[in-house]
Amino acid sequence: MIGNVLVAQSGGPTSVINASLVGVVQKAKELGVQRIFGGLNGIEGILQEKLVVLSAEHPADIEAVQYRPGAILGGCRYQIKDPKPEGSELKRLFSILKKYDIRYFFYIGGNDSMDTAQKIHVAAQKLKVDLRVIGVPKTIDNDLFGTDHCPGFGSCAKYLITSVVEAGIHTASMYTAEPVTILVTVGRNAGWLAGACGLARREKNEAPHIVLFPEIPFEEDRFLEKVKSVYEEVGGVFIVTGEGLRSRAGTYITARYDGLSTDAFGHPLLGDVPITLKHLIEKNLRLRTRWIKPDICQQAALHMASRVDLEEARMCGESAVQLAVQNGESGYMVTIERVEGRGDTTYASRCGKVPLSAVANVDRYVPRHFIDTEGFFPSEEFLHYANPLIQGEVPIRMKDGFPYYPTLRLEHVRYPE
Amino acid sequence: MIGNVLVAQSGGPTSVINASLVGVVQKAKELGVQRIFGGLNGIEGILQEKLVVLSAEHPADIEAVQYRPGAILGGCRYQIKDPKPEGSELKRLFSILKKYDIRYFFYIGGNDSMDTAQKIHVAAQKLKVDLRVIGVPKTIDNDLFGTDHCPGFGSCAKYLITSVVEAGIHTASMYTAEPVTILVTVGRNAGWLAGACGLARREKNEAPHIVLFPEIPFEEDRFLEKVKSVYEEVGGVFIVTGEGLRSRAGTYITARYDGLSTDAFGHPLLGDVPITLKHLIEKNLRLRTRWIKPDICQQAALHMASRVDLEEARMCGESAVQLAVQNGESGYMVTIERVEGRGDTTYASRCGKVPLSAVANVDRYVPRHFIDTEGFFPSEEFLHYANPLIQGEVPIRMKDGFPYYPTLRLEHVRYPE
Numbered sequence: 001m002i003g004n005v006l007v008a009q010s011g012g013p014t015s016v017i018n019a020s021l022v023g024v025v026q027k028a029k030e031l032g033v034q035r036i037f038g039g040l041n042g043i044e045g046i047l048q049e050k051l052v053v054l055s056a057e058h059p060a061d062i063e064a065v066q067y068r069p070g071a072i073l074g075g076c077r078y079q080i081k082d083p084k085p086e087g088s089e090l091k092r093l094f095s096i097l098k099k100y101d102i103r104y105f106f107y108i109g110g111n112d113s114m115d116t117a118q119k120i121h122v123a124a125q126k127l128k129v130d131l132r133v134i135g136v137p138k139t140i141d142n143d144l145f146g147t148d149h150c151p152g153f154g155s156c157a158k159y160l161i162t163s164v165v166e167a168g169i170h171t172a173s174m175y176t177a178e179p180v181t182i183l184v185t186v187g188r189n190a191g192w193l194a195g196a197c198g199l200a201r202r203e204k205n206e207a208p209h210i211v212l213f214p215e216i217p218f219e220e221d222r223f224l225e226k227v228k229s230v231y232e233e234v235g236g237v238f239i240v241t242g243e244g245l246r247s248r249a250g251t252y253i254t255a256r257y258d259g260l261s262t263d264a265f266g267h268p269l270l271g272d273v274p275i276t277l278k279h280l281i282e283k284n285l286r287l288r289t290r291w292i293k294p295d296i297c298q299q300a301a302l303h304m305a306s307r308v309d310l311e312e313a314r315m316c317g318e319s320a321v322q323l324a325v326q327n328g329e330s331g332y333m334v335t336i337e338r339v340e341g342r343g344d345t346t347y348a349s350r351c352g353k354v355p356l357s358a359v360a361n362v363d364r365y366v367p368r369h370f371i372d373t374e375g376f377f378p379s380e381e382f383l384h385y386a387n388p389l390i391q392g393e394v395p396i397r398m399k400d401g402f403p404y405y406p407t408l409r410l411e412h413v414r415y416p417e
Numbered sequence: 418m419i420g421n422v423l424v425a426q427s428g429g430p431t432s433v434i435n436a437s438l439v440g441v442v443q444k445a446k447e448l449g450v451q452r453i454f455g456g457l458n459g460i461e462g463i464l465q466e467k468l469v470v471l472s473a474e475h476p477a478d479i480e481a482v483q484y485r486p487g488a489i490l491g492g493c494r495y496q497i498k499d500p501k502p503e504g505s506e507l508k509r510l511f512s513i514l515k516k517y518d519i520r521y522f523f524y525i526g527g528n529d530s531m532d533t534a535q536k537i538h539v540a541a542q543k544l545k546v547d548l549r550v551i552g553v554p555k556t557i558d559n560d561l562f563g564t565d566h567c568p569g570f571g572s573c574a575k576y577l578i579t580s581v582v583e584a585g586i587h588t589a590s591m592y593t594a595e596p597v598t599i600l601v602t603v604g605r606n607a608g609w610l611a612g613a614c615g616l617a618r619r620e621k622n623e624a625p626h627i628v629l630f631p632e633i634p635f636e637e638d639r640f641l642e643k644v645k646s647v648y649e650e651v652g653g654v655f656i657v658t659g660e661g662l663r664s665r666a667g668t669y670i671t672a673r674y675d676g677l678s679t680d681a682f683g684h685p686l687l688g689d690v691p692i693t694l695k696h697l698i699e700k701n702l703r704l705r706t707r708w709i710k711p712d713i714c715q716q717a718a719l720h721m722a723s724r725v726d727l728e729e730a731r732m733c734g735e736s737a738v739q740l741a742v743q744n745g746e747s748g749y750m751v752t753i754e755r756v757e758g759r760g761d762t763t764y765a766s767r768c769g770k771v772p773l774s775a776v777a778n779v780d781r782y783v784p785r786h787f788i789d790t791e792g793f794f795p796s797e798e799f800l801h802y803a804n805p806l807i808q809g810e811v812p813i814r815m816k817d818g819f820p821y822y823p824t825l826r827l828e829h830v831r832y833p834e
Binding site for chain 1: 426429430432458461462485486487488489490491492493494495575578579580582583584586587588589590591592593594595598616617619689692707708709710711712713714716717718719720721723804807808809810815817818819820821822
């Protein structure tokens with residue numbers, strides 16, 4: 001008897017987050033773990049004892065659920081506030097873990113979630129609780145420290161690139177009437193996704209023509225000049241931008257065009273970058289501008305996911321279990337290491353690890369040499385980096401003309417009275 | 418020698434507009450037409466003598482280009498202003514047609530384009546010019562009069578339904594943090610696309626929960642009440658809406674939330690429906706709301722197109738040539754007639770015709786019985802209507818991890834000096 005496993009998913013889902021879950025469950029079974037629990041809605045649900053028994057699911061159903069977008073266990077935006085082991089939240093957590101004899105906790109998430117995992121790891125050590133905590137990376141933003149790239153990024157990029165190719169061809173056939181299109185990706189601080197869209201351009205003059213990185217200060221004049229020069233050369237302009245663009249002074253460029261200054265929750269309303277850019281372009285260059293906001297579609301589009309990404313997501317889940325159950329390690333996040341050189345023919349990867357403390361709450365930005373000197377397009381080095389991550393397709397079951405995604409029974413453990 | 422063919426594409430492209438073009442070209446070849454010209458950017462380019470020789474393309478390339486989004490010849494937003502045969506535009510047009518011995522003109526487009534086709538047809542008759550004019554329907558909006566449905570609609574619907582399924586699953590896994598998602602479709606006046614998204618809901622409680630039709634006056638209180646009741650029952654809310662929502666008084670609901678009252682071209686800036694709805698929901702119900710604007714992606718997503726739609730688009734092109742070249746008819750738009758009953762198993766269709774004069778500038782709205790009594794979801798009758806139109810997949814060539822779309826050489830005729 002080696003104790004039980006608890007696995008949960010946190011933050012916003014990616015289209016391959018369930019592949020990591022499947023990796024955890026299947027590897028834990030393989031290593032002889034008897035009961036595998038899933039926590040619903042991450043740490044938020046676990047603290048409410050909302051657990052399901054994943055080891056009770058049919059093995060074929062577990063295997064199938066990697067082909068489902070969203071987080072099958074539910075995500076959350078909840079963080080443990082008080083890191084003190086004697087704090088009420090961690091106390092409650094450890095009592096629940098004890099009740100179900102949980103000795104291994106796997107948390108699939110981004111850097112906020114790694115902070116939570118780190119707090120649990122530290123508290124367990126202090127309290128001498130027999131618990132191994134391993135984080136499994138997940139984010140379309142690709143901004144986790146210590147890993148070559150993050151599960152979820154490649155699939156999101158592949159979907160966005162497909163969208164840029166298709167919308168780019170469409171826009172090109174409408175240059176005489178509506179010459180400018182803007183596509184906004186997720187990513188307020190890091191331009192990994194915007195940059196990856198550069199791969200869509202196979203031939204000169206194809207979309208995208210301009211990529212705006214949050215890492216590069218936005219200068220109105222330089223931007224308009226660039227749009228104008230592309231328009232004059234190509235006849236139209238396709239722009240991909242991240243969500244967050246800031247001036248040299250560090251203020252978001254969207255702030256000033258908003259009628260409303262705060263949202264209903266009292267947070268500053270930043271407005272939408274494409275609306276700001278559209279206004280700038282139409283006012284100054286008088287070029288009709290359309291815009292696309294895929295938003296969560298880019299996180300959920302399993303129908304255009306990358307097989308490489310899905311397989312790596314699963315590998316990360318499996319590796320987490322090896323670290324904790326086989327090697328007895330705790331306090332790490334699994335990483336992906338690129339084994340061989342660049343390019344899609346020689347690409348291979350394996351898992352490594354990095355201390356959770358190094359990952360928690362740290363952002364990784366696109367390095368300057370991944371952006372061309374002008375600052376309006378990813379460099380060749382970036383494209384070589386991103387290219388292998390979008391390779392291969394994921395089989396989707398079509399039913400009645402659109403995708404059908406498998407699910408699980410999610411049998412709850414008996415709730416406390 | 419039966420004279421030559423000119424074909425052009427107009428308005429915004431759909432993902433299957435090139436299939437109609439291929440239908441025209443292949444059928445014209447089959448019927449012995451010697452030279453088949455394509456007009457670039459619709460009537461706008463034709464008036465500038467921007468013609469290409471489609472009959473000079475390799476037959477395999479013509480066949481392949483049906484699997485390319487966008488309009489291979491380019492679209493336009495240009496209309497002939499002066500319908501008088503002696504007007505300068507029509508005069509110029511007829512001189513160009515004469516120069517290339519064009520006796521058949523096929524115009525692939527929506528109701529604006531059918532108006533242009535009708536003007537040309539009428540002028541040709543008055544001037545006794547030997548010209549047959551046939552319109553080929555094309556619009557994702559599905560709002561053309563006289564046809565059961567329009568080529569382009571089914572593919573757009575299939576892509577949107579896929580997006581609703583995926584984003585719906587994603588949203589459901591984030592109900593505790595971000596419970597509301599809004600997806601806005603194209604369609605300012607007619608709710609065909611929004612309504613078709615109802616097909617995404619296979620099971621009770623699945624997305625979408627609310628569909629807002631431009632045909633139903635928007636009442637703030639009733640809407641908020643509906644959102645609240647779905648939230649209480651389901652835990653989250655997925656809303657699909659058309660672009661144009663109006664109050665009972667007929668004013669667009671978006672008008673009042675805009676900081677700017679006109680755009681750079683002096684047109685009233687209507688703002689974006691999802692921003693207005695998000696603001697309403699967050700302010701009144703305090704439910705965090707995300708939103709998706711697929712915009713032109715829905716018109717260009719050939720990777721998730723409907724095979725039925727693509728085949729019908731081609732059939733319409735072929736039928737247009739039969740009408741004009743074989744039967745010598747002019748002044749009609751090709752239509753699609755549903756041959757058999759409802760449901761996907763018994764569906765079949767064939768082409769018919771309707772006078773261009775009946776189609777030009779007329780909109781077809783979603784009938785009241787296609788919307789449920791409450792007004793927040795399509796009726797079963799609508800879903801039965803739409804279901805066969807999204808069936809079947811279109812083969813896509815993947816290269817380097819994302820779609821590769823074929824193109825044509827587009828050899829220009831010699832421009833006049």
